[in-house]
Amino acid sequence: xxxxxxxxxxxxxxxxxxxxxxxxxxxxxxxxxxxxxxxxxxxxxxxxxxxxxxxxxxxxxxxxxxxxxxxxxxxxxxxxxxxxxxxxxxxxxxxxxxxxxxxxxxxxxxxxxxxxxxxxxxxxxxxxxxxxxxxxxxxxxxxxxxxxxxxxxxxxxxxxxx
Ligand code: GDP
Ligand code: MG
Numbered sequence: 001x002x003x004x005x006x007x008x009x010x011x012x013x014x015x016x017x018x019x020x021x022x023x024x025x026x027x028x029x030x031x032x033x034x035x036x037x038x039x040x041x042x043x044x045x046x047x048x049x050x051x052x053x054x055x056x057x058x059x060x061x062x063x064x065x066x067x068x069x070x071x072x073x074x075x076x077x078x079x080x081x082x083x084x085x086x087x088x089x090x091x092x093x094x095x096x097x098x099x100x101x102x103x104x105x106x107x108x109x110x111x112x113x114x115x116x117x118x119x120x121x122x123x124x125x126x127x128x129x130x131x132x133x134x135x136x137x138x139x140x141x142x143x144x145x146x147x148x149x150x151x152x153x154x155x156x157x158x159x160x161x162x
């Protein structure tokens with residue numbers, strides 16, 4: 001069966017932009033307003049001869065009991081259960097956010113493979129993303145969902161991991 005890759009992370013880190021970048025067409029609803037992507041979105045992607053399903057998810061707010069946040073959290077947990085690989089997207093402009101460590105615990109508990117993606121590295125010379133190595137991962141993938149920089153290296157890693 002075709003592997004499933006789920007994009008997860010806090011609201012507004014650029015998950016939906018990355019989804020669109022990878023799929024190469026506007027199949028997800030993208031909004032500038034944080035937390036508006038409530039439904040999961042699926043797309044079929046192909047890279048270097050490898051097919052996979054890509055899943056966009058809503059923004060994870062780990063410490064909220066608001067009904068919408070709880071509903072999104074449940075959907076994200078389902079997406080993780082169905083996924084073979086997760087792309088954990090962080091915002092290099094914000095840097096390491098307290099919620100990032102909590103989301104990472106959740107991913108580690110899933111016992112599934114995941115890659116840490118530092119998005120919004122629009123200028124590849126920027127060193128903004130180095131601080132994500134503090135989270136103890138062996139590799140950080142800097143990308144710009146906006147201009148596409150780094151997405152080829154990320155996709156090489158994705159198809160290498162599925
Ligand atoms: P999501 O909530 O994680 O799905 O994030 P979105 O994809 O909706 O993007 C949130 C905001 O970040 C939007 O205002 C985007 O324009 C912006 N954004 C997304 N990717 C990038 C990027 O690579 N670079 C920059 N500078 N902004 C980005
Ligand atoms: Mg979104």
